[in-house]
Amino acid sequence: xxxxxxxxxxxxxxxxxxxxxxxxxxxxxxxxxxxxxxxxxxxxxxxxxxxxxxxxxxxxxxxxxxxxxxxxxxxxxxxxxxxxxxxxxxxxxxxxxxxxxxxxxxxxxxxxxxxxxxxxxxxxxxxxxxxxxxxxxxxxxxxxxxxxxxxxxxxxxxxxxxxxxxxxxxxxxxxxxxxxxxxxxxxxxxxxxxxxxxxxxxxxxxxxxxxxxxxxxxxxxxxxxxxxxxxxxxxxxxxxxxxxxxxxxxxxxxxxxxxxxxxxxxxxxxxxxxxxxx
Amino acid sequence: xxxxxxxxxxxxxxxxxxxxxxxxxxxxxxxxxxxxxxxxxxxxxxxxxxxxxxxxxxxxxxxxxxxxxxxxxxxxxxxxxxxxxxxxxxxxxxxxxxxxxxxxxxxxxxxxxxxxxxxxxxxxxxxxxxxxxxxxxxxxxxxxxxxxxxxxxxxxxxxxxxxxxxxxxxxxxxxxxxxxxxxxxxxxxxxxxxxxxxxxxxxxxxxxxxxxxxxxxxxxx
Amino acid sequence: xxxxxxxxxxxxxxxxxxxxxxxxxxxxxxxxxxxxxxxxxxxxxxxxxxxxxxxxxxxxxxxxxxxxxxxxxxxxxxxxxxxxxxxxxxxxxxxxxxxxxxxxxxxxxxxxxxxxxxxxxxxxxxxxxxxxxxxxxxxxxxxxxxxxxxxxxxxxxxxxxxxxxxxxxxxxxxxxxxxxxxxxxxxxxxxxxxxxxxxxxxxxxxxxx
Numbered sequence: 001x002x003x004x005x006x007x008x009x010x011x012x013x014x015x016x017x018x019x020x021x022x023x024x025x026x027x028x029x030x031x032x033x034x035x036x037x038x039x040x041x042x043x044x045x046x047x048x049x050x051x052x053x054x055x056x057x058x059x060x061x062x063x064x065x066x067x068x069x070x071x072x073x074x075x076x077x078x079x080x081x082x083x084x085x086x087x088x089x090x091x092x093x094x095x096x097x098x099x100x101x102x103x104x105x106x107x108x109x110x111x112x113x114x115x116x117x118x119x120x121x122x123x124x125x126x127x128x129x130x131x132x133x134x135x136x137x138x139x140x141x142x143x144x145x146x147x148x149x150x151x152x153x154x155x156x157x158x159x160x161x162x163x164x165x166x167x168x169x170x171x172x173x174x175x176x177x178x179x180x181x182x183x184x185x186x187x188x189x190x191x192x193x194x195x196x197x198x199x200x201x202x203x204x205x206x207x208x209x210x211x212x213x214x215x216x217x218x219x220x221x222x223x224x225x226x227x228x229x230x231x232x233x234x235x236x237x238x239x240x241x242x243x244x245x246x247x248x249x250x251x252x253x254x255x256x257x258x259x260x261x262x263x264x265x266x267x268x269x270x271x272x273x274x275x276x277x278x
Numbered sequence: 279x280x281x282x283x284x285x286x287x288x289x290x291x292x293x294x295x296x297x298x299x300x301x302x303x304x305x306x307x308x309x310x311x312x313x314x315x316x317x318x319x320x321x322x323x324x325x326x327x328x329x330x331x332x333x334x335x336x337x338x339x340x341x342x343x344x345x346x347x348x349x350x351x352x353x354x355x356x357x358x359x360x361x362x363x364x365x366x367x368x369x370x371x372x373x374x375x376x377x378x379x380x381x382x383x384x385x386x387x388x389x390x391x392x393x394x395x396x397x398x399x400x401x402x403x404x405x406x407x408x409x410x411x412x413x414x415x416x417x418x419x420x421x422x423x424x425x426x427x428x429x430x431x432x433x434x435x436x437x438x439x440x441x442x443x444x445x446x447x448x449x450x451x452x453x454x455x456x457x458x459x460x461x462x463x464x465x466x467x468x469x470x471x472x473x474x475x476x477x478x479x480x481x482x483x484x485x486x487x488x489x490x491x492x493x494x495x496x497x498x499x
Numbered sequence: 500x501x502x503x504x505x506x507x508x509x510x511x512x513x514x515x516x517x518x519x520x521x522x523x524x525x526x527x528x529x530x531x532x533x534x535x536x537x538x539x540x541x542x543x544x545x546x547x548x549x550x551x552x553x554x555x556x557x558x559x560x561x562x563x564x565x566x567x568x569x570x571x572x573x574x575x576x577x578x579x580x581x582x583x584x585x586x587x588x589x590x591x592x593x594x595x596x597x598x599x600x601x602x603x604x605x606x607x608x609x610x611x612x613x614x615x616x617x618x619x620x621x622x623x624x625x626x627x628x629x630x631x632x633x634x635x636x637x638x639x640x641x642x643x644x645x646x647x648x649x650x651x652x653x654x655x656x657x658x659x660x661x662x663x664x665x666x667x668x669x670x671x672x673x674x675x676x677x678x679x680x681x682x683x684x685x686x687x688x689x690x691x692x693x694x695x696x697x698x699x700x701x702x703x704x705x706x707x708x
Contacts, residue, residue, distance in 0.1 A: 339690070341647065342647065342690045342693035344651040344686075344689055345651075347668075347682050350682050351682055351683060351686070354679065354682075355679040355682075355683075429598075436560070450561065463565070464569075464573070467565055467570070470559065471563075474558050474559055475554070478557040479553065479557060
């Protein structure tokens with residue numbers, strides 16, 4: 001399991017110079033049945049998304065890691081993580097490189113048209129993270145006329161664009177390849193704020209309170225995070241099982257304990273995938 | 279998986295905007311890099327042993343580390359040492375410095391490849407040293423270094439994709455974003471590959487044209 | 500920067516070194532074939548060689564890697580991460596090495612090849628024993644330069660799921676929110692790897708010379 005193991009495997013594979021093509025061809029086979037028979041659930045993710053998914057001094061950590069460990073345990077299979085830049089994660093799902101995507105991703109109309117979401121696991125409403133030194137930024141509308149950033153091709157960026165267009169003097173928006181480079185630029189002082197979902201930026205502010213602070217309240221429309229799977233019929237049984245297990249953990253308090261551990265607060269999330277506002 | 283040609287057509291205006299930025303930073307960065315590289319090579323040849331040693335280190339340091347890391351340190355690390363650069367400035371400076379190390383090596387090899395006999399013959403024929411450099415050394419060298427210079431410019435063109443980490447919305451950034459937003463990865467990759475390929479082929483053709491012209495000129499002279 | 504971070508970067512550097520060296524050697528071998536094709540007497544073979552060089556030099560490595568990893572599965576070929584990484588780097592560098600070697604192959608004196616033919620040497624032995632060593636010796640600086648380029652370009656293979664040095668640095672930067680010292684250290688690792696590669700090139704030069 002975990003990414004460290006894959007890396008050791010990587011070295012071993014190189015050492016013997018193995019180049020055999022080992023495909024996981026599975027044309028119309030039921031994916032849940034395949035996961036059970038192979039004894040392995042493969043999950044794609046990006047490790048740049050604390051506190052959901054990140055590497056802490058080489059150790060893969062976050063709410064995703066805890067939650068999927070429980071899912072794999074309930075299913076009686078081994079868990080394999082595949083870490084990719086976010087740009088590559090959804091193409092990887094479509095190419096059958098893994099069975100589902102952790103992420104998580106904001107549940108949006110456009111994504112729902114293409115993919116199947118799990119039931120929500122956390123709130124995803126977008127807010128602003130500012131540089132702690134920035135004294136004249138106390139409410140979201142204060143970004144008017146300034147330079148702000150977000151992750152490229154993300155739901156959070158789309159919300160920032162909508163919000164910015166409504167301000168008297170629309171701010172300049174810079175698009176970053178991932179949220180961590182945006183945080184780096186915020187620390188460097190070139191942008192005054194980064195738009196990302198509240199659980200993410202609350203965590204960042206808690207890690208480095210001397211550098212970052214959250215601007216309350218969130219400016220975005222109410223939205224939720226879910227995990228992504230495919231809509232194809234052979235994936236339905238797997239996604240149904242994952243939904244059932246998340247709801248089971250919600251009922252017996254495991255999800256609440258994980259939210260408390262990683263966000264410091266518990267979110268009230270609906271039991272079905274809601275109709276998205278965004 | 280279906281391939282949506284209509285979607286590609288609808289992206290063309292955005293792609294051209296990205297292409298314009300790519301070409302602009304590439305031309306500016308590539309020319310500045312060539313000029314700085316020439317300066318470095320000349321300083322190494324004519325500037326004494328100490329200058330030569332210092333610049334050898336400069337070239338090694340730049341060539342042995344990835345452009346991504348150099349640009350990241352310049353842009354995100356700069357403000358901590360008082361170096362405040364905007365995205366385009368950082369991109370341009372980064373590209374100039376990165377390319378200069380390669381051009382310096384190409385031009386150094388060019389200097390060394392011009393036979394000493396040609397240079398001595400020119401001096402014997404009564405040319406001053408400055409005239410010799412202008413009329414013999416530089417023209418002969420230009421012919422020798424043109425192919426590797428064009429080759430390096432093509433490599434620099436592809437390195438401009440790295441500028442996305444400092445939020446410059448160049449071609450790669452624009453098209454990978456569109457691909458993600460529309461969940462159309464194959465379409466985005468195909469258009470991306472096609473546009474770079476055209477740019478590279480055009481550059482290569484211009485390089486070969488310049489090579490032929492230069493060869494004719496130097497034979498005519 | 501604690502020792503734990505240096506250790507994690509060193510593991511990433513080992514992956515970078517492993518992937519790069521396999522790709523450099525494979526790419527050089529493939530480059531010899533592509534170069535021979537581009538110099539072949541048959542027009543069709545020559546066109547195929549040229550087309551290969553044009554495609555792999557003309558499109559970004561990032562795109563080539565993503566195509567191998569994501570588009571080949573659509574054609575029913577599923578390539579694992581590591582294979583995609585090594586294959587992508589090798590296919591790309593082969594095009595550059597073919598161009599580098601071309602001048603060297605053209606400089607081999609025809610008389611030498613004719614002499615070998617008269618001695619009854621098979622064409623592949625002439626290639627391995629005579630043409631390749633001479634071509635390699637003449638073009639070694641350019642070949643080595645390309646090897647360093649590909650080692651640096653290997654930072655792109657994280658897009659197909661291989662955690663190499665740059666990705667390790669990014670992961671560490673993420674959890675510490677202190678990217679600057681981590682990136683500087685990663686730069687130092689690249690410097691060391693490339694110096695080692697250049698040293699290896701020096702050994703090769705003495706062997707050929």
